[in-house]
Amino acid sequence: MEKSNINIVVFSSLFPSEVRPTAGIFIRERMFRVAAKMPLTVVSPVPWFPFQALVRRYRPHFRPMPSRHEIQDGIDVYYPRYFSIPGFVKFLDGFFMALGSFATLRKLRNEERCDLIDSHFAFPDGKAATLLGKWLQRPVTITLRGTEVSHSKERLKRLLLVEALGDATRIFSVSTSLKKLAEGLGIESGKIRVIGNGVDADKFQAIDRQAAREQLGLPVDSEVLLTIGALVERKGFHRVIELMPSLLSQGKVIHYLIVGGAGPEGDWTEHLKQMVSELGLTGHVHFLGTLPPTELYLPLSAADVFVLSTRNEGWANVLLEALACGVPVVASDVGGNSEVIASEDLGFIVPFGDRNALERSIVKALARNWDRERIVGYARENSWESRVVILVKEFTEIVGRGGQ
Numbered sequence: 001m002e003k004s005n006i007n008i009v010v011f012s013s014l015f016p017s018e019v020r021p022t023a024g025i026f027i028r029e030r031m032f033r034v035a036a037k038m039p040l041t042v043v044s045p046v047p048w049f050p051f052q053a054l055v056r057r058y059r060p061h062f063r064p065m066p067s068r069h070e071i072q073d074g075i076d077v078y079y080p081r082y083f084s085i086p087g088f089v090k091f092l093d094g095f096f097m098a099l100g101s102f103a104t105l106r107k108l109r110n111e112e113r114c115d116l117i118d119s120h121f122a123f124p125d126g127k128a129a130t131l132l133g134k135w136l137q138r139p140v141t142i143t144l145r146g147t148e149v150s151h152s153k154e155r156l157k158r159l160l161l162v163e164a165l166g167d168a169t170r171i172f173s174v175s176t177s178l179k180k181l182a183e184g185l186g187i188e189s190g191k192i193r194v195i196g197n198g199v200d201a202d203k204f205q206a207i208d209r210q211a212a213r214e215q216l217g218l219p220v221d222s223e224v225l226l227t228i229g230a231l232v233e234r235k236g237f238h239r240v241i242e243l244m245p246s247l248l249s250q251g252k253v254i255h256y257l258i259v260g261g262a263g264p265e266g267d268w269t270e271h272l273k274q275m276v277s278e279l280g281l282t283g284h285v286h287f288l289g290t291l292p293p294t295e296l297y298l299p300l301s302a303a304d305v306f307v308l309s310t311r312n313e314g315w316a317n318v319l320l321e322a323l324a325c326g327v328p329v330v331a332s333d334v335g336g337n338s339e340v341i342a343s344e345d346l347g348f349i350v351p352f353g354d355r356n357a358l359e360r361s362i363v364k365a366l367a368r369n370w371d372r373e374r375i376v377g378y379a380r381e382n383s384w385e386s387r388v389v390i391l392v393k394e395f396t397e398i399v400g401r402g403g404q
Contacts, residue, residue, distance in 0.1 A: 004392065006396060007041070007116075008038055008395060009040075009114045011043050011101070011117050011118065011119040011120070011128070011129045011132070013046070013124070013125055014027065014044075014120070014121070015027055015042060015077065016028055017066035017070060018066055020064060022261075022290055028072070029200065032073060033384050033385070033388045035073075041075065041076045041077075041078070041113055042072075042075060042076070043101055043105060044078070045079070045128070046065060046066065047084035047093075048063070049083060082100025083096045083100065090157075093124035094124035095131065098127075101128065101132060102132065114136070114138060117132060117141070118140075119168075120145060121142075121147050122144055122164050122165055123147070123151050123157055126140075126168065127163065129142065130163075133169075134167070141398070142168045143172040143173070143195075145174055145314040145315070146315070146335055147314075148161060149181060152185060162185050165182060165185070170193070172394075173194050174194075174195070174197055177335055198388075199323075201324045201379055201380045204321045204324035206325040209301055216299065218302060219253065223253065223304050223366050224257060224303045225303065225305055225362065226299055226327070227256075227257075227260075227307050227308060229260050229263075229310075229318060230261070231267060232267070233265070233268060234312055235308070236309030236332065238271070239358065240307050241276060243362065244281050248284065250363070254284060255285075255286060256285045256286070257303065258272070258287050259288045261290035269287070300321065304327070304366055305347075305362060306330070307362060308329065308332065310331070310332055310352075311332070311334065313334055313335035315335070319340045320382055323375050324379035324380070326370075326372035328365055328368070330358070330361045331347065332349070333350060334352050337349060345378075346375055347365065348365060
């Protein structure tokens with residue numbers, strides 16, 4: 001396919017950088033594949049306020065600041081600063097984000113490198129993007145990714161979120177559940193298109209389970225649970241840790257692998273480690289730290305069951321990555337999880353907060369003889385390539401009709 005001459009600007013405050021290499025990796029995975037079909041530049045605004053460096057004297061990891069420009073896989077990524085004080089007037093983040101990014105976007109427009117602004121998350125990013133679209137006379141798309149659930153429950157943010165969605169030319173949603181949320185906020189159904197995330201099935205391929213466990217220092221004949229994600233409350237690592245004493249009391253030899261580190265929502269690492277110590281689980285719960293995507297195949301290959309007891313998700317890409325390695329899933333019934341785990345041939349969906357149901361499903365999943373080839377086949381049907389074709393078509397049509 002010949003490369004398009006339509007220039008896309010990806011606009012997202014959550015995007016990988018040298019100082020936060022795993023932030024928004026799912027956005028890069030999606031949009032860098034689009035870049036193979038049409039020219040693309042990334043603008044990732046970074047929150048800043050005067051003297052914030054002083055905060056790092058007692059909070060060393062507070063708002064790590066990337067350089068203002070990086071080149072990733074040959075693609076320009078800009079990190080303009082915008083004014084934002086933690087905990088103060090957060091409803092103005094969209095305006096300040098737009099203001100701080102204006103010079104960068106104007107430069108790209110003047111260089112004919114901005115035909116469409118593709119924003120991720122409705123607030124504050126989507127709000128900022130629609131303001132920039134008005135100022136620079138460019139069409140704007142917004143992708144709903146899950147934060148809209150909590151923002152819609154806050155009156156002022158809900159108003160700004162709805163305003164942004166109303167001003168967008170097109171809305172993409174990673175799940176049907178988020179589309180329904182937007183419709184419930186009064187957004188016209190025909191304006192929204194569901195385009196889920198995908199998986200790189202070539203990158204996520206399992207190796208021999210015994211070899212994987214030996215590399216990780218795990219007993220070959222044990223049962224292994226795994227969760228991958230930012231170590232924050234929402235992801236629910238603590239809900240799995242709480243079940244470990246009961247699971248072990250049933251005579252099972254179970255090990256729980258935790259992969260991840262601090263995220264934009266905080267860092268529960270020490271809290272989780274304290275839980276493990278207090279429950280006497282030191283020999284059964286293993287913190288592997290943050291791993292690059294190219295190394296996630298190792299814990300996935302070692303696992304019997306992937307568990308995600310999360311409180312909220314848009315479309316959890318890690319579920320498809322687990323499936324691509326043939327690992328069945330137990331996940332809470334929130335966001336798009338039930339859309340990914342669409343049948344019990346792939347895993348089990350449990351009510352969020354139902355501890356007994358979660359434990360029963362884990363035990364059932366460990367005992368079941370899964371058709372892992374079928375699980376892998378399902379993941380391969382959900383490749384990134386199928387999503388990219390739709391996105392390129394949408395972008396082309398929007399710009400072709402003058403942004404209407």
